Amino acid sequence: MRRVEGKVALVTGAARGQGRSHAVRLAEEGADIIAVDICAPVASCPYPMATEDELAETAELVEKTGRKVFARTTDVRDLAAMRAVVAEGVAQLGGLDIVSAGAGIGSFGWSWELSEETWQELIDINLTGVWKTTTAAIPHLLRRGSGSIVLTSSLAGANAYANLSHYTAAKHGVVGLMKALSVELAPHNIRVNTVNPTNVDTIMINNPATYAAFFPGMENPTREDAQSAFYGMHGLRIGWVDPVDVSNALLWLASDEARYVTGTSVTVDGGASAPFKIPNG
Numbered sequence: 001m002r003r004v005e006g007k008v009a010l011v012t013g014a015a016r017g018q019g020r021s022h023a024v025r026l027a028e029e030g031a032d033i034i035a036v037d038i039c040a041p042v043a044s045c046p047y048p049m050a051t052e053d054e055l056a057e058t059a060e061l062v063e064k065t066g067r068k069v070f071a072r073t074t075d076v077r078d079l080a081a082m083r084a085v086v087a088e089g090v091a092q093l094g095g096l097d098i099v100s101a102g103a104g105i106g107s108f109g110w111s112w113e114l115s116e117e118t119w120q121e122l123i124d125i126n127l128t129g130v131w132k133t134t135t136a137a138i139p140h141l142l143r144r145g146s147g148s149i150v151l152t153s154s155l156a157g158a159n160a161y162a163n164l165s166h167y168t169a170a171k172h173g174v175v176g177l178m179k180a181l182s183v184e185l186a187p188h189n190i191r192v193n194t195v196n197p198t199n200v201d202t203i204m205i206n207n208p209a210t211y212a213a214f215f216p217g218m219e220n221p222t223r224e225d226a227q228s229a230f231y232g233m234h235g236l237r238i239g240w241v242d243p244v245d246v247s248n249a250l251l252w253l254a255s256d257e258a259r260y261v262t263g264t265s266v267t268v269d270g271g272a273s274a275p276f277k278i279p280n281g
Helices: 017-028 053-063 077-092 116-144 165-190 208-214 225-234 241-256
Strands: 008-012 032-037 069-073 096-101 147-152 192-199 265-268
Touching: 008 017, 008 077, 008 116, 017 032, 017 053, 017 096, 017 241, 032 053, 032 077, 053 069, 069 077, 077 116, 077 147, 096 116, 096 241, 116 147, 116 165, 116 192, 147 165, 147 241, 165 192, 192 241, 241 265
Parallel strands: 008 032, 008 096, 032 069, 096 147, 147 192, 192 265
Antiparallel strands: none
């Protein structure tokens, strides 16, 4: 039997990147999917957001695994809309067992130079949106009598990074939310954890605006420049991990293989958080 056979998973940020990878990987292992993404511009985000066509492509990829999918454009900042879409998805697919709360954006700037709008928009999506996702989903898990919630944090949920104070604050907050929820939900047999990846090979990392923010002294940095520069972050000789590497960790946390794992963070970072590293040479 596949690891999440017959279960239903809610995945936010599902139109592309990590969210698409999570949806497809869970489906490959037997889950039906409620796929949610905003599919609309976000003013402070310096790269294009996902589209409705990309969400439809995610749905097609899920269906190719033989699993069912319920896909809707929904903003995680809108609690009423999240409650409605989760309830509709649950009604169509027969319940809810797994929550992957991963919708998020990235933007850049020194803390004292960020506009109030840029700060608030990122916090509203990356932290409050995670809370609203869990708030919409938990009543369905309680009715099920069990479940697994996996929140997407980051290395920035444990470390500090310049030019990313709002992102760092949000991802630290996601870890704190996870810990509180794990205590509240343990008596109900619902586990809550975070997955904390390093750089992931998605448009959030690999786009010109991100390169310019990370490498302000470099003229027209390329993907190859970024990969080479990011080698220094990791013990393994990598610039980033692939989305499926994060999905595999999330799948494990969602499965019964991790049935006694709750209140913790699983780091997928190529050795970036190790206290020391062997030089890459």
